Amino acid sequence: MAIISLEEFYDETSSLMPKGINKEIGHFNVFKIEDLVSSSKRGVMPYNRRAYYKISIISGRNKAEYADKVIDIEKNALLFATPKVPYHWLPQDDKQFGYFCIFTDEFLIHSKSGVVLDDLPIFNPGGYPIFQLSDEETEEITAIFKKMYKELASDYAYKYDLLRNYLLELIHYGQKLQPATALYPSHTASARVSSLFIELLERQFPIDSPHQKLSLRTAKDYADRLAVHVNHLNKVLKENTGRTTTDIISSRIVQEAKILLKQTDWNISEISNSLGFEQVAHFSNFFRKQTSFAPVAFRA
Numbered sequence: 001m002a003i004i005s006l007e008e009f010y011d012e013t014s015s016l017m018p019k020g021i022n023k024e025i026g027h028f029n030v031f032k033i034e035d036l037v038s039s040s041k042r043g044v045m046p047y048n049r050r051a052y053y054k055i056s057i058i059s060g061r062n063k064a065e066y067a068d069k070v071i072d073i074e075k076n077a078l079l080f081a082t083p084k085v086p087y088h089w090l091p092q093d094d095k096q097f098g099y100f101c102i103f104t105d106e107f108l109i110h111s112k113s114g115v116v117l118d119d120l121p122i123f124n125p126g127g128y129p130i131f132q133l134s135d136e137e138t139e140e141i142t143a144i145f146k147k148m149y150k151e152l153a154s155d156y157a158y159k160y161d162l163l164r165n166y167l168l169e170l171i172h173y174g175q176k177l178q179p180a181t182a183l184y185p186s187h188t189a190s191a192r193v194s195s196l197f198i199e200l201l202e203r204q205f206p207i208d209s210p211h212q213k214l215s216l217r218t219a220k221d222y223a224d225r226l227a228v229h230v231n232h233l234n235k236v237l238k239e240n241t242g243r244t245t246t247d248i249i250s251s252r253i254v255q256e257a258k259i260l261l262k263q264t265d266w267n268i269s270e271i272s273n274s275l276g277f278e279q280v281a282h283f284s285n286f287f288r289k290q291t292s293f294a295p296v297a298f299r300a
Contacts, residue, residue, distance in 0.1 A: 009052070009102065026107030028163055030148045033058060033098045053117060054081040055170050056100035057133075057141045061092035064130050076133040078141060080174055082123045084202065099145035101167065108164060115168065122174045131177045144170055194240040196226055197233065201249065205256055210270035214253075217276035219245035254290040257283075261299040268295050 033056070055078070062073040065088040079089070079100075108115040117123050133141070148166045151159050200222060204214050216222055222245065223230040234245045241248065253275055260271045272283035287295050 026104045026109070027052065028101065028103040028107045028152075028160065028167070030099060030101040030145065030152055032149070033096055033100060051083055052102045052104050053083065053123070054100055054102050055079065055167075055174070056081075056098065057138065057145055058096065058098040058100075059138065060096040060098075062096075063090040063092060064088070065090075071130050071132075073130075073132060076135070076138040078131045078133055078137075078174060078177070080122050080129045080171075082117070082129075084118075084123075084205075085129070099142065099149065101145070101148060101170075103167065108167065120171060120175065121178060122171055131174065137177075141170070141173060144173070190236040190239060193226060193228060193233065193236045197222055197237060197245075197248075200225060201252055205252070207256055207260060207274050210266045210274055213274055214276040217249075219249065222249070250286070250290060254287060257287055257295070258291075258298065261295055271295070 057076070057078055058073070059076050060073075061075070062077065064071045064073060064077070064079065105117045108117060122129070144166055148163060151162055151166070156162070200216065204216055207214075216225060219234065220230045223233040226233065230245070237243060237245050237248060243251075257271060257275060260266060260274070264271075266274075268283070269280050272280045275283065277283035277286065284295055287293070287298070291298060
């Protein structure tokens with residue numbers, strides 16, 4: 001499985017790591033988007049997983065494909081990216097401005113805050129990772145990035161402690177933009193079943209080897225593991241997400257299929273088998289139904 005590492009990121013952007021950054025536990029850096037776009041090996045962000053977290057404030061017309069969502073951005077957007085979920089960012093014009101920072105979980109987990117990023121709602125699978133912003137919100141968030149950018153170049157002995165505080169400020173700003181239901185989920189039995197289902201689904205991924213195979217493939221597989229009737233699972237998911245069990249599973253499988261087709265050299269049979277299809281024809285029909293493309297055509 002191709003996952004973009006920090007080293008590959010710096011190679012692609014022709015950027016240099018700041019001096020002394022490797023003395024810190026974890027990794028953090030911040031960039032101006034226009035600097036990278038103008039130098040450009042960059043611009044389009046391919047549909048990839050990355051081995052780091054990323055927060056971006058971007059001004060310009062863009063289209064974002066994030067998990068099973070497609071979002072058209074007309075002006076300003078705040079994007080939260082996690083290593084667990086791939087995304088594709090497509091600029092729709094040449095005028096792209098803003099900042100982004102990249103960091104690893106170790107950068108915060110070993111700080112005094114002890115934050116575990118995957119425990120935060122903003123980085124949960126199925127959350128709200130992209131926010132369209134007003135000019136006022138854009139100005140407020142950009143001010144945080146400007147402080148980060150300036151501080152990273154300073155000689156202040158405790159600058160990384162300060163940068164962690166700025167980073168947490170960004171994260172909390174994003175979480176405040178989330179719908180209240182995402183931050184304070186209901187504790188009903190129905191909500192718990194839905195949450196456990198999503199967690200169980202995400203544990204099946206990523207597929208890192210053609211020898212790996214999905215252990216849970218159908219709605220009944222998940223219902224059995226959760227010790228509920230398949231009709232009950234479908235009912236609570238429909239109530240909490242508006243989607244059926246099969247629809248959610250299919251969306252996640254096709255998302256993984258896209259990654260494997262684009263980011264690996266595995267043959268179609270290997271991909272089909274790893275995703276739990278007994279025959280390549282079944283996989284091809286499934287993928288075409290979900291995307292309108294044959295697997296071979298999507299890979300081309």
